[in-house]
Amino acid sequence: MRASKIAALVLAGLMLAACGINFIPSKDDWYAMHYYVMQDYEWQTYKQLGPTARLEFQKLFWTVRSPYAEDEFNKRLEYCRKTFKRENARQPFNVDRAHVYLLNGPPSQVIFQQNDAWGVQTANPSAASAGQFSTGTNDRTNEDVSANTAETWTYPAGNRLVNYVFQYRSPNGWLLRQSSTDEGRYRGALELYNKNGFFAVSDPAAYQQKLEALKAMKEPTRK
Numbered sequence: 741m742r743a744s745k746i747a748a749l750v751l752a753g754l755m756l757a758a759c760g761i762n763f764i765p766s767k768d769d770w771y772a773m774h775y776y777v778m779q780d781y782e783w784q785t786y787k788q789l790g791p792t793a794r795l796e797f798q799k800l801f802w803t804v805r806s807p808y809a810e811d812e813f814n815k816r817l818e819y820c821r822k823t824f825k826r827e828n829a830r831q832p833f834n835v836d837r838a839h840v841y842l843l844n845g846p847p848s849q850v851i852f853q854q855n856d857a858w859g860v861q862t863a864n865p866s867a868a869s870a871g872q873f874s875t876g877t878n879d880r881t882n883e884d885v886s887a888n889t890a891e892t893w894t895y896p897a898g899n900r901l902v903n904y905v906f907q908y909r910s911p912n913g914w915l916l917r918q919s920s921t922d923e924g925r926y927r928g929a930l931e932l933y934n935k936n937g938f939f940a941v942s943d944p945a946a947y948q949q950k951l952e953a954l955k956a957m958k959e960p961t962r963k
Contacts, residue, residue, distance in 0.1 A: 844930065
């Protein structure tokens with residue numbers, strides 16, 4: 741393999757890593773929007789299925805979960821479609837903030853870190869003629885996305901508060917900041933609690949039998 745091709749592969753890997761730890765590149769919209777509430781055995785099974793079996797999987801997915809969980813997920817999904825479309829117009833549910841929102845729900849608190857140092861020059865006519873300007877700041881809050889440089893979402897988890905920090909990246913991205921070892925452990929515990937609790941499967945054994953049957957499903961032959 742030529743050195744230039746190796747360098748290109750390395751660069752591509754670095755670019756994917758920079759997209760945030762929760763980036764899921766997928767042309768399958770259903771898979772991309774449900775991945776973060778799926779059990780490991782579910783997405784592993786889904787990836788093995790053909791197109792027809794995947795449609796059956798999608799029908800089965802919510803029948804083994806609480807109707808309330810499905811209703812809440814759809815509300816969260818609609819929020820993501822409206823709120824994060826500037827980041828990803830085609831898949832607004834497939835960005836870091838949406839991944840966290842779909843699994844954990846709305847945070848109990850959001851703290852915005854704003855860029856409040858937009859320098860502007862002002863002067864009255866007589867001072868301007870003399871070349872005398874004063875430097876001040878102009879509040880750019882809510883004028884454009886670059887007014888905010890970071891968002892911290894806080895979730896209660898037992899006797900702790902778990903934080904997710906999203907950093908703004910030009911021109912319109914918000915990437916989940918890598919966590920420390922301790923913070924990552926608490927994030928993981930919160931996410932596992934929501935996945936196995938709020939989005940729990942009612943009868944895992946019976947459900948997995950149905951998934952095994954889907955693996956054996958043959959695609960219809962084309963005439």
